[in-house]
């Protein structure tokens with residue numbers, strides 16, 4: 001991330017963030033566009049080095065916008081979508097329909113029909129009844145990948161673990177449901193079984209869980225004489241929110257996973273499949289920051305020191321939801337982080353906190369700008385209109401450009417669906 005203090009002001013690619021905040025208003029999401037592209041290229045380079053056939057689909061739930069999707073098309077990334085809304089947005093972009101994968105544990109018939117009409121070719125099937133529904137609704141051949149549940153527990157927050165046995169996602173390998181699903185797909189008239197998918201969780205720092213799952217899946221497929229053309233290992237690669245976190249080591253990590261796949265295939269005399277990835281957070285997470293303006297400062301002697309900003313859980317839900325931790329920086333000057341404080345939002349809930357117990361400069365006062373780091377994934381996309389807050393604008397920055405990619409919501413938009421009398 002190209003954030004640095006120049007002349008006592010925090011800058012991104014040399015552009016003063018306080019100028020950007022003044023021009024577009026706060027709260028504001030600002031992305032380092034160059035870093036997003038670099039992350040895409042790191043995955044490509046690592047996968048190319050493996051010599052395997054591969055595809056990468058950006059998991060659009062991390063942050064969806066048309067200009068971001070156009071960037072993904074330029075970076076040879078496909079898209080993973082999970083709803084008609086994500087698909088609709090994707091269809092407005094330059095990403096070709098045949099590079100959009102339709103996911104989700106409960107696709108509605110309407111969504112399936114919409115995806116069929118839109119030219120989506122690749123579905124990740126998540127249940128036995130979906131196989132029947134998709135086969136009935138499909139009026140042409142559809143490529144089907146089955147999401148399996150390998151029964152592996154990833155080391156991450158329990159709310160974002162997905163591979164354990166008790167999960168709403170995928171079909172259990174151990175309980176025989178996955179095999180039943182494959183047989184059903186193979187027998188379905190309009191479905192072409194091309195492979196299996198797993199995603200064991202999100203914000204995973206290391207590769208051991210994925211490697212164990214690759215081993216388990218290839219052994220299991222081989223034992224059951226099932227051939228696949230595609231192995232989709234999902235996303236879940238971690239990013240650095242604070243100093244304690246580790247950005248997933250993409251180059252070494254992908255090498256160890258692809259080596260494990262090669263070994264497992266070799267051991268089982270199994271034909272090497274194409275490997276597919278669906279990174280979301282690791283593509284956009286560290287590239288994005290949120291800018292806020294400071295309002296009230298409240299000192300409760302011997303209890304806490306609250307600094308409130310002009311947004312909150314409507315644009316930053318992860319602290320309330322997962323007790324997530326963030327680093328912050330004062331934007332409009334550089335000073336030592338010497339005072340313990342809590343950064344709070346302005347919404348009407350005690351849990352509306354950005355960060356508890358963090359050291360920041362004592363001098364922070366009304367009118368200052370604060371930057372919350374690593375908010376590029378699951379912030380804008382998880383934003384809401386709670387308290388009738390407006391969704392912020394989104395800006396992309398490179399060395400030579402500052403461009404708005406999403407406008408701030410307007411008050412009129414807040415009531416546009418209200419039926420008057």
Ligand code: LLP
Pocket residue numbers: 059062080103160199201202203234235236237278279280281282318377378
């Ligand atoms: N593929 C599948 C099937 C997924 O379910 C997900 C994330 C991804 C890919 C992308 O995972 P990533 O690379 O972004 O970790 N709201 C939570 C994260 C939920 C993730 C849901 N699925 C958070 O803010 O941490």
